Amino acid sequence: MRPTFLRRLARRIGTFAVSGLLAAAAGTVALAQPAAAAGGLTPVTGFGSNPGNLSMYTYVPAGLPAGAPVVVALHGCAQSADAYYANSGWPKIADAYGFAVVFPQTSSANNALSCFGWFDPADSTRGKGEAASITQMVTKAGSLYGSDPDRVYVTGLSAGGGMAANLLAAYPDVFAGGSIASGLPAQCATSQVGASSCQYGSLNLTPAQWGAKVRAQYPGYTGPWPRVAIWQGTSDYTVYPVNATELRDQWTDVWGISQTPSSTATLPGNTTMTSYDDASGKPAVQLYQISGMGHGLAVNPGSGAEQCGSTAAYFLNTICSSSYTAKFWGLDQDGDGGTDPGEGGEKLPAPGGLAAGTVTDTSVALSWSPVQGAASYRVHRGGTQVAAPTGTSFTDTGLSPATAYTYTVAAVAADGTVGTASAAVSATTTGYTPTCATATNYAHVVAGRAHTAGGYAYANGSEQNMGLYNVFVTHTLKQTSPGHYVIADSGC
Template identity: 75%
Template sequence: MRPSILRRLLRRVASTAVLGVVAATLSTVGAAQPAAAAGGLQQVTGFGTNPGNLQMYEYAPVDLPAGAPLVIALHGCTQTANDYYTNSGWPKYADLWKFAVVFPQTTSANNALSCFGWFDPAEDTRGKGEAASIVQMVEHAKQQYGSDGRRVYVTGLSAGGGMTADLLAAYPDVFAGGSVASGLPAQCATSQAAASGCQTGPQKLTPAQWGAKVRAGLPGYTGPWPRVAIWQGTSDYTVYPANATALRDQWTDVWGIGQTPSSTDTLPGNTTRSVYNDASGKPAVETYSISGMGHGLAVSPGSGTDRCGSTAAYFLNSICSSYYTGVFWGLDQGAPGGGENPLPAPSGLTVTGVTGTGASLSWSAVTGASSYAVYRNGTEVGRATSTAFTDTGLSAGTAYRYTVAAVDGSGAVGTVSAAVTATTTGGTGGGACYTATNYAQVAAGRAHTTGGYVYANGSEQNMGLYNVFVTHTLRESPAGYFVIADTGCTA
């Protein structure tokens, strides 16, 4: 028996304890299916020698022009190309912004849970296995559609995110940008046995050590490097948030820039965006931290330009990550790495009044705005055609965070404003309080860990080291949003 065939057979019977990302968590979703073409999704055969034994599916708008960009989208464990096509939102932007999308698919023939082999050097390094098959799909699609080879991008969820990072390291000459959603830093693990350790906490490496793993993917390569977006939920206990920190360290080091963000802003869905600019002032790396979100790809169903996807297993209603990733890459016709929304943030957001069940807001007008989207605790609650809005149906004695964004005539949502807090009257005035050790707060689901430290869910306040020797009181208001309240708050 050929060694490659024997190796694949061994991988099929490997213990699920050391399979790829989300092996234990995603096993409830069900086995991957053959992915019958749905709608505009079409299977392509004969795209190359296919050393990784993958299947190729693709979608392109009927009026796709020559010289358009190309996006590669990688599913997570137990998922299919059709799952990603149906739920991720990428086809919407392919139609809107005119580019083609390739959806590679792995199956249980490669891995018992249909995970891409991000932890296997025989699959995720240059010229090998699945990575080589994906690049063959790129070349086939470029020939088929006349795609611009300078604008090829790759994105993936979970195990697909881990493979995305590996592809960016192995083929920086192929991919102009990448987006890693709930994934792993490049070459975090080089065996199945090491994969689980990466999920719960990657190696404690310096940025230079993480960056060296990328540079080893194509020795002697000097750039340009891919622009990388990193998406992570703070309540992801399958692929821990420490991986997002390692990814940031890895790619900022590769770009030769520091780990202090050039700017930070707030987006819908309780999302904090941190931007790390290159030497020319363009965003090279962006991180998107989604407070309270678990393991999955962030979507936001709706008809607006910045709304996309559908909720399903591991497609979580929060913010349309595909939209913001596409803007970051410049797929919306902007400059690559632009990362800016079409309208500026409204200024002067003010709470003008509160009752026991409502809060009134006002803000300054934005030139070019046809309406304004209002967000309560990161979730859109309404649209206003004027510069005032009253939110109703609230709980008494509860604090709510509000932001607002201008919307232009095409439905594109601009930059989100700075937040204000409105506290309704009545009630007990402040929400429930919980006093416990940092360890117990995490165990109770009121906080989470990153890099050995504990952070309050929602507010992201640093509570100190993850142990039983540090105690804090947390106040919950609104539900699921915790702040440190060590004085004046009785548990």
């Protein structure tokens, strides 16, 4: 269990800051301070000593009850709290699931591009500068809204994502989860000069070395660790996609779990979601890779339940990342993982007998025992809802061959109350068709087919040495099973 809110208050000197496109560009142009947020946001003053010279704004749905979660949303460079409020989609998701959103805002007084200091230890470590200011905002939100101290989350774009990663590392006792969009690993850079190396390349660290950077931020802490979502466009040339791989390596190592995916799913917007489950079968880290997307936050304007946000500079029309992130954190459920916020009624019991029947290379057939009083059921694959059948069976299709998937089912009453989730069941699809790719060592690493260590590239799975990690050495890699690659230069 995390400490109670009052115990946290006594220790919360801490780290929370954000930025946005990236601080590496901070010296290139001086922009005016963003205008004060307006139109749905409420300014909050008196939230603490504010050593980081930040402004606090909040969005709170009407009638929000005590005990609701809090999400801290960190804008990008040259952006404002109001821009993030207007375009990110978080207000719509807050209305749907019932939680408060804190929008911190920095200014050109702190940084020429109004970036949070993600690369500066004076702002990005426990108890320092902007970090301390933002954790003071979390404390203030708790006192204003009676928020649940065990359900505090942080999300950010680009340098804001880098800062979010730093906050998760420095304050795992405060944040139950995080989401890093087009961002960087925790403590990747400790200077503005170092920021460019992180942005445009790889530090060639092992997962254990990346994980050590997290553990060093709060020595002696043993868990629980935050659950981390990672969002990255494959055509991002501002924060290179290798950062997403390094984030995956960092947080799976912190959790003590494998870098081999537990499951893979195809989502809207050319998005591939890869899950890495903890020992209980619950996703601890999820990597969302959006094919062809550049640098920005993924949004999907529209009125549908799975749509959110508005397009603008660095808000790109692909998929509603805020919705998927909220579900990954469990914000579509109550604090016990049961009913959706705002839904009444008694929770139905968990369905029994959940089993995987016929399995093919692209499908899994599921069945379970009926629950008295159930009007329908919710089927979750890897923590994401994939169906809502009225009967007691469902066949999940469009899956990847030779891939393990984990499922749970919950009954839904006629009034919409979602019952307790069943025990998880796993199934592995059959078959596999090998594929080959010829590219430079750098491109293989960026695409997730290889990784780096000590300046060399190694094929994922087989660990074959591919030579120096650069754009001059080229190999053909053959994927013989999910996540397992071998060098196949002689033919594929």
